[in-house]
Every structure is written in structure tokens, then in C-alpha cells.
Amino acid sequence: MRAALADALRETGILVIDGSMSTALEAMGCNLNDRLWSAKALVETPDLVRRVHMDYFRAGADCGITDSYQATIPGLLAKGYSEKEAEALITRSVELFIDARDTWWNAEGLGSGRVWPLCLGAVGPYGAYLADGSEYRGNYGVSDDDLKDFHLRRMELLWNAGADLLLIETQPSLHEALLEAEIAESLGADYWISFSCRDGSHIHEGDLIRDCAKTLAVGHPHLKMIGVNCTPPQFVEHLILELKMGCDLPVAVYPNSGEEYDPATKTWHGNRDGITFGDYARRWMRAGASAVGGCCRTVDNHIREVAKARTIYQKIG
Template sequence: MNEKLQNIFQQQTIMIIDGSMSTALEQRGADLNDRLWTARVLAEKPDLIRQVHKAYFQAGADCGITASYQATIPGLIDAGYTEAQAEDILARSVRLFCEARAEWWAEEGQADRRPWPLCLAAVGPYGAYLADGSEYRGNYGISDETLQSFHRRRMEVLWEAGPDLLLIETVPSLREAMLCADLAEELGADYWISFSCRDQAHINEGDLIEECARKLSIGHPRLQMLGVNCTDPRYITGLIHELRKGTDLPIAVYPNSGDRYDPTTKTWKRLGTEKAFGTFALSYMKAGATAVGGCCTTVEPHIRQITEARRKFLNAE
């Protein structure tokens, strides 16, 4: 296991992942009505990104996800940046995280004896680049060569920037997950893979998540964790049980707050759930998740709820 990841598990037992970058940026006045989404803020208002990272550390996060989910080299070039500028924006996402981490650590983290947070460099799926909701469907209709070319250089740039792990997230497709895993292995990068799921057993393209876990657990020695994100919180407990059937790797989950995304309007519809987010989080820990956080529409109060859920979980053991 990655030594830094292992240290957090030894100190905290359950690792707390941060929350949504997009929702937190919107709360700070950012306009995300753009094909680049959070990558536009990364390029033009980097201090807002730094603020969000620090806020999540203050809320209790033991690790955080860089603002590179929507930052792709083709997408940035399409938006008018040069290739060199696009690569610098990608690397900037890691630098901003590291700057925020160092500031928070000096201000309070070290004194509070908190673990040094892990930097997870976000690698979003090809569907995020399309900006049409394809990360919730998969079935892109492109060749393996095109998909590999899309991911390779971005993963290289992010890894060279110095994160602790690559986080290949919101993946709707086993094919894409396997391809990205192979690229990470070639890079010598430690990584984890997180799927987006349609129900309690299937990823969004339709494969059983148990089978995805089984296939990825073979021949990928640098794979550190498997999990689920950007998925209805009501599905997560079942998905943890299915993942556990296929792997002995640690399981990480960070669902949405319960709202549903409309790819046509590019908005989230508030549905509401019968449980508080912290109650969901506690159930995930009881089901066997070793890392818990939040994805779209979750913010600092959700992470504080997870922190409290961990306290309850550990006190009950």
C-alpha cells in the first residue's frame, strides 16, 4: 500500500475525503456555466480553488481532490489555450492543492495533530470532456486508441506535478477504467479508481461492479483503492457489498448529496432523501468503506457530518 495512504489509515482508521469543488466554488460566487466548468476557475481565479481546499481541511478532510476533473488538454485547447498553457493549468491544480495544504498545516493542522492530507489528482472520464452528461452513460463510441490518447498526456502531466495518487474518478465504463489503470501502471503512479453507478450493483455503462472490481484487482499492483462516486447515496451501501465480493482492496465512497443531474439543463434537481448525509456516511462505514466523502452538491457541512459519523463509528467499536 502507498505509504502515505497507509499512514492515514493507521492514524484515522477511516479516511475522510473532501466534498464537491463545483458547489463550493458556486457558493463563493463562481459562474460555472461554461464548457470548462471548474477548469475555467482553475485557469482564471486560482485563489478560489485554494480557498475551497483549505475549507475542506478545516471541515475534517484527510485528503482532497484537485480541480482537474474537467481540465483536459483538448478541452482547454478548444477554449483557446495553447498546449503548453493547457499543461500548465493541469499542473497548477496540484500546485494549488499543495499550497493550500501547507497553509492550513502551518495555521492549524500540525497543532491539532491532524494527518498530512493526501493530494489526489483528479482524472475525469472522457464523458466529462464531452460536457453532455456522458459520464452518467458511457458508451462513447470511440476507439481504444482515441481514448488512450485522450488520457495519456493528462495523466503524465498530473503525475509529474507531484500528487500522492491519481484519482481516476466518475468512470462509467470498465473499458475506460482498465485502459486508465494500464496507463497508470506504465507511469509507475499509485492510483485509485472510482466508478459512477446506476443502481446498487451496476456501473453506468451496465457492467456489474463486482466484476469490475475482480478484473481490476488482477495485474494492477499500483491500484490502491476502488470505489464509487457521483452516485445516489441510497445505492452506496449495496455497492460496497458488491465491491467487497470482487476485491480485498480498501473501498472509497463519495456520493452526491441525493440530488439528480439533468445533462440537458446542466443543473441539479433537488430530490431530498429520507436520511441526513451523516447517517448515510455512518452506514457506509458499517458496511465496510474505509474512505468516505462527498461529490456533487456536497459542501463543508456534509464533510463535518462525515467527521462526526466517524467519531460515532469508532466509539462504537
């Protein structure tokens, strides 16, 4: 039986989302300089994927994201895997999460008063498959049929493997997000959509995020949450306000640590602004976020800060 987002929100007030899979894997010694990026670990080091999930549960995460963001059938086929092998690896991303969740719950979670963690089946945009930073630009120049074919089978696999929700994330394009929402609705799958944004008001293709929220809030009964990820933290507070002006859905935010990504070198650089991730998290909660976590360059310590920020926020605001 799948866990429901609404039940988890009632129990926690605010959900703590986990952090980056790739950064955590790299800290464990994984070399992810590959077109498959973190999905490479599904093949080479699945035990480490499981360990990352465990570390985030221990840090306070109430929901976690499967290692399937860049695990796509075309991408895996291009690396020499058969279609059957590609499908098995996408399914494995959910199985690893579920195994880690069961292990943690039986050892620690059951007696701790914590909520049963939600499994979020990660569905990255077409731009992630291109592996050239296109998830920060959009405008791929491919047909709707190609986009639907690209997303459909992975979404089916993640849902059938037991994900509690499909997480359609890092979306630079409202048009692509709508196509994915159509697929999720056809599967009867609960889902949330999270956009990547270029400033405090616009997603990367240029649409106002407020308008994206208004559009998605109509005619999508299985859409349970909307939000922002893989975006600089300084933009997030205003983005929350924009989303809440556009719809009544719960808002989720899990931005980057504050560094900037160079797609040419596949490296991160730049300094954070001196505000702790926990301080940011409290700001986002005050602005109305119903779920808070981290994306690129965040690790379990960032999620501990978020969990602590929630405790403080729920006591004193």
C-alpha cells in the same frame, strides 16, 4: 516525498474525503456554466480554488481532490489555450492543492493530531470532456488509441506535479478504467479507481461492479483503492458490499447529495430522502467503507458531518 495511502489509513482508520469543488465554487459566486466547468476557476479564480481546499481541510478532510476533473488538454485547446498553457493549468491544479495544504498544515494541522492530507490528482472520464452527461452513460464510440491519447498526458502532468495518487474517478466504463489503469501502471503511479453507478449493482455501461472489482484486483499492483462516486447515496451501501465481495482492496465512497442532475440544463433538482449525510456516512462505514466523502452538491458542512460520523462510528459503531 509522496504520502502513502496505506499510512494514512493506518493512522485514521477511515479516511474523510473532501466534497464538491464545483458546488463550493458556485457558493462563492463563480459562474461555472461552461464546458470547462470547475476547471474554469483555474484560470479565472485560482485563489478561490485554494480557499475551497482550505475549507475542506478545516472541515475534517484527510484527502482532497484537485480541480482537474474537467481540465483536459483537448478541452482547453478548444477554448483557445495553447498546449503549453493547457499543460500549465493542469499542473496548477496540483500546485493550488499543495499550497493550500502547506498553509493549513503550518497554521492548524501540525498541532492538531490530524493526518497529512493526501493529494488526489483528479482524472475524469472522456465523457466529462464531452460535457453532455456522458459520464453517466459511457459507450462513447471512440477508439482505444483515442482514449489513451486523451488520458496519458494529463495523468503524466498530475503525477509529475506531485499528486500522491491519481484518482481515476466517475468512471462509467470498465473498459476505459482498464485503459487508464494501464497508463497509471506504466507511470509507476499509485492510483484508485471510482465508478459512477446507475443502481446498487451496476456501473453505467451495465457491468456488475462486483465483476469490475474482480477484474481490476488482478495484475494492477499500483491500484490502492476502489470505489464509487457521483452516484445517489441510496445505492451506496449495497455497492460497498458488492465491491467487497469482488476484491480485498479498500473501498472508497463519495456520492452526490441525493439530488439528480439534468445534463440538458446543467442543473440539479429533486429532494433528498430525509436521511442526513452523516447518518448515511455511518451506514457506509458499517458496511465496510475505508474512505467516505461527498461529490456533486456536497460542501464543507457535509464533510463535517462525515468527520463527526467517523468519530461516532469509531466509538460506538
